[in-house]
Amino acid sequence: MPRLLRLTSWPLTVKVPLLVAGLMVAIAVAISQIVLARLARDQETNLRLLSNAYLDGLSAAVLPAVIRSDIWETFDALDRARGRYSGVKVRYAFVELPNETILAASDPDRFPVMKPVPEKLRKEFPKDDGLAIDEASGRAWLTRTLRTEGFSVGRIHAEIDIADLLRVRHQVLLTLLLANGGLALAFALIGYFAVKHMLQPLSVLTRYVERIRDGRLEPIPQRYRRNVASEFGQIFDRFNAMARTLSERETLATQLAEQEKYAMLGRLASGMAHEVNNPLGGMLNAIDTIQAHGNDPAVVQTSLEFLKRGLAGIRNVVRAALVTYKGGSGTVLTPAELDDLPFLVQHETGVRRLRLEWCNRVEAPLAIDGPAVRQVVLNLLLNACAASPVAGAVAVEAAPADGGLRITVSDEGPGLPIELAALLEQPETPAPSRAGKGLGLWTTAHLVRRLGGRVAVERPGTGTRVVVTLPVVPTKETTRDAA
């Protein structure tokens, strides 16, 4: 949900049309403002012109009557002027004498002759000659002083209905809103489809990049390469080139890892021969003992026990070798698969009198590539055995940690050379340059990266401690267990 709220994470197909629509709305608002302001100004100018024309005509008509304070003639002029001026909707008009009484009004019922101007109304009219507009009430008020020979003989006041002007303004506003809203929507839609079309190659690219995550490294088919913009064409070409390189490297790495496995098995084979051969001597002695002293049940029992132990030892060694050779299941690591490993290094530890401290805290099967983990641990273990001084101690600890698996391999050797430590620790596995030298560690590093894990090399005073942290794919079962 928060991802949806983050604007930067929105797809371009939405962002660009929204941007276009937003800009259109901004432009529309600005233009509407300008148009309406201009309209209002023009309307006011027109109103002033028309009002002045009305007042000019009316002044000329009433002035002689006002000079004589002639009620009838003044009324007659006001009455005749009513409705004669198109563009000025006069609601009423009246002439006020200098003594602030009304001489005559177009609406005598409301403004009786020789009565003072209602105080409430007086406030509405401009103090000096001119026009006062009140848009809220849709009215405007006019005042014009009637002068003869420089003396004021009275003033004309008129109230004008400007509702029509305001209605025109509202209509223009509505038209602008509809037109601009429609345009903004249309541009947004056009933008949406245009951008969607333009970004089509990007979605193809995204699809193929997504496939890499699933482990499928495929070049983009040629049919997509056609009909795309040149920029995308270049990107497609680069992607395909990269895909090819990566694919080749992956193949090479897999081959190397495979070879390393067999190389390791070869190395292990002689040790294993010892491990098989050693009990064999004892077992033959036991058979001889049974043949010689078959009557003594206690001797037979002891010899058979010895034989059983010898055979069990051989079986363990052979089984561990078989598992390593065959690979086993690629999706699950059982605790037993890890516990096999000490048998494979029995010879190494035995010859050098090393003390192997084996601690496997993994109690349930983990959803992780078992054979790969085995090879990683075996490689590190063999490396540690090789590095340890005679009668030294090698410790291996495997334990679930933070929803993953942590494997720690420690030795008391002189310490892992910096370049080899870097090979393990750096996030990218470089191409194996020197064949054979460090191939075991390179394979380890490669497998750890493939499993999505990382390696930390520590130097706790003496020796080396290699900590491998591997993520475990959460399965339904493990999720439920965790819950």
Next chain:
Amino acid sequence: MPAIGRSRPARGSSITRRRLLLGLGAAAALGLARASAAETFSFGLTPVFLDNDIELLSMLERYLTGRLRRPVALIKRRTYQEISALLISGQLDAAWICDDPYVQYRNQLTLLAVPLYHHRPLYQTYIIVNEASRAQDFDDIRGTVHAFSDPDSTSGYLITRWLLALRHTMPAQFFREFFFTYGHRNVIRAVGSGLAESGSIDGYVWDVMRDREPDLVRKTRIVYRSEWLGFPPMVAPNARANEPAVKAFAAALLDAASDPLGRQILDILALDGFTTGTPDMYQSTLDKWRVVKAQV
């Protein structure tokens, strides 16, 4: 205003000519004036309710021109006094004036014909108020804004002044405000619109207007009707009374009811015809004028 436009050149030329002749000796001027009068007959009209009826003026001009066999100029002025002045000074051959100026200048004027309204040469004065007013009689209009028609009008001023004189008061004291509209129709407009709260009006005009412009008249209501008075007459200056043109003019009026065009004119005016009047028909008006005159 085509009718007035048509009549203007004739009137203008005659007046200009007269003005030119004013510089000459009085006797010579009189003789020449008569000669010019033989050319164009000048007929003065006071604004009764005609001020709104161009068609009527055109018909009247046509009718009189046909009967008199000479051009007839219809002379209109804003006030009664202007027509009276023109008439007394001999600048008009005849005029239709109110009974008030007739009684004022009765010694210098000769009655030619009197209109018959509802078959009688009589009319009334009405005092009207706005329909919304609560006034019921004349005394209820005290303190109102009052619209008079004309200071020389019997119905539009004299009768009201007489009623006030009986109460020993004057318009300026009796009314909150008063003004003259110089037209009976304007009195109805003033009272109907609320500009004035009460008004003095020719009852004949009010009655006719009630049919012609009911929407306007409906906004007014009568609170006082005067006694019957002599109808505004057609008169000529005494000096012209015996001139053939003037006699022809009087005959044309008296015959109007039997002439198709004359009938049309009478219909528009809502009159039945004309009769020869006598000065005693205006005794009541004269009495009232004297009362008012005595008060000043």
